Amino acid sequence: MAYSEQYIDKLRKSGLRPTKQRIKICEVLFDVEKTFHFTIKELVKIIENQANIKVSLATVYNTVHAFIKKGYLKEIPLNASQSYYDTNVTHHHHFFDEEENKLIDIHQDDVDEVNIKRTIPGKKIRSVEVIAKIVSDNQSQK
Amino acid sequence: MAYSEQYIDKLRKSGLRPTKQRIKICEVLFDVEKTFHFTIKELVKIIENQANIKVSLATVYNTVHAFIKKGYLKEIPLNASQSYYDTNVTHHHHFFDEEENKLIDIHQDDVDEVNIKRTIPGKKIRSVEVIAKIVSDNQSQK
DNA sequence: TCAACAGTTTAGAATAAATATAATGTATTA
DNA sequence: TAATACATTATATTTATTCTAAACTGTTGA
Incomplete structure (x- = not known):
């Protein structure tokens, strides 16, 4: 299965239409060897650096939250000023x-x-x- | 030892001068049988309801943080929009x-x-x- | 005891994360 | 491919928390 098909599947299962922006978010989150931690702002920056697709904060928030609900991402319980997320859901x-x-x-x-x-x-x-x-x-x- | 002396001691050990407001905060936090969880806003409300002393948000934040540093309160790690604190430090x-x-x-x-x-x-x-x-x-x- | 100082309180301003809004754009479907 | 439902975005809003600076108070030492 090609990457983008996997991502389209993940998005559909999360109740989201596969759009350019959301597929890019998937690529950044899931198309890497190692899992990682991130904040929303960091994720936006990574996308900016990797692609010439523009993605707004709101889209990133929505997509990340849909993935958490579905179990594709985890939120890490912390009292930090920002929320931290984890691509390692094991x-x-x-x-x-x-x-x-x-x-x-x-x-x-x-x-x-x-x-x-x-x-x-x-x-x-x-x-x-x-x-x-x-x-x-x-x-x-x- | 009278209550207020205990509180004055706690405050001094936290590097804080014992003031009217801070002693009131101590009374609310420590002068109860049961430990409890609270948010800063809730703590301000409890003080308002219990005393005719006015305490500003800033004072409550400062005092709570000093107590956490000293180990008299605990912050509970959570991804909630507000921070939750605990008077039970065991x-x-x-x-x-x-x-x-x-x-x-x-x-x-x-x-x-x-x-x-x-x-x-x-x-x-x-x-x-x-x-x-x-x-x-x-x-x-x- | 009291003056001087250092620390405190407060209202309100500033900051910043997260969410909501509404106009424009895009994927889906029949 | 047209109509519809959903997405995206810039911007505004909300809200917790921190900062600020002026007025106030506890403390210290003469």
């Missing part, structure tokens, strides 16, 4: 370096399965995320 | 009900210790938080 966790505002993946194998024994009536768990905040380890500091 | 985790925008505590005993095997050179872990997002469990839905 089960894994994150370090967040607050000093450098940087996210680092923690591979699933590096964390024991998080097993929550408690349940809430009428509710089911949709996702479980572990955020480990890290800071400089200044031994001189007491 | 080790525990959260459900977040995205449909109702509501946080529910998960007691430490209800989650196995999260053991992260990976380390980052020069960095140490400051906190580990588990966020479990929950949604309605509509069995009829496929």
Whole structure:
């Protein structure tokens, strides 16, 4: 299957028509070897640098949110001024370096399965995320 | 030790002078049996309802942030439009009900210790938080 | 005790992310 | 291919948070 067909499929499954802009967004997000983290602004910049297609903020927001709803992207729970997203939707966790505002993946194998024994009536768990905040380890500091 | 002395102590340890406004913030945050979650706006409202002291948003932000730095409050990592804070600084985790925008505590005993095997050179872990997002469990839905 | 200083409070302005709007453009369909 | 429904965009709006600067208050030391 050609790339663009995959993307058209992803878009349709997300309830979106395949447009020039949205296919470009797919290319940037999914046509790479490595998964990555991004903010909306960063994504817009990447698109600008890679293509001579213009994509507005609104389109990027809409598309990203549709993909999250469908499970093609993940939002990373953080109290940062901007939202961070992840193209890696497999089960894994994150370090967040607050000093450098940087996210680092923690591979699933590096964390024991998080097993929550408690349940809430009428509710089911949709996702479980572990955020480990890290800071400089200044031994001189007491 | 009288309450206000405790609060004055907490404030001084946070590098803040004990003022009328700040002591009132302490009363609302710490002078209750149960710990609770709050947003800045909610905290301002609680103060308005409880006292005839006027406290500005800026003061509340400053004081809350100083307390977080000192470890008297915790910020809950979430992608919500507002930041959520917790007066419970003991080790525990959260459900977040995205449909109702509501946080529910998960007691430490209800989650196995999260053991992260990976380390980052020069960095140490400051906190580990588990966020479990929950949604309605509509069995009829496929 | 009180003057001087350093820190505090506040209203309002500034900033910035995210969302809404409405006019123009494009994919889909029959 | 015409009609329709959905998309895109620039721009405006909304809203949380931070900044600012003037007025105020706690603290210190003489």
